[in-house]
Amino acid sequence: PDSVRINVLGPISIEGLPPGVGEKLGRRSTELLVYLALRGQATGPELEEALWHGRRIDSQTRHSLVYRTRQ
DSSP states (O other): OOSOOOOOSOOOEEEOOOHHHHHHHHHHHHHHHHHHHHHHHOOHHHHHHHHHOOOOOOOOHHHHHHHHHHH
């Protein structure tokens, strides 16, 4: 498929990913994709607020999550 579709009403589902990729997404990666689908873009502090409920995290942790999700 040419695009990815993220369904957020009801159970979260992500369609249009290559076979096997959707099963590898962790909970945080799915949360990141949904957040970005709804917001479009985000700064580091905005991601910390949304995904870690405002708890300050190491920037490497945040970068690692984004990297793994892109993979």
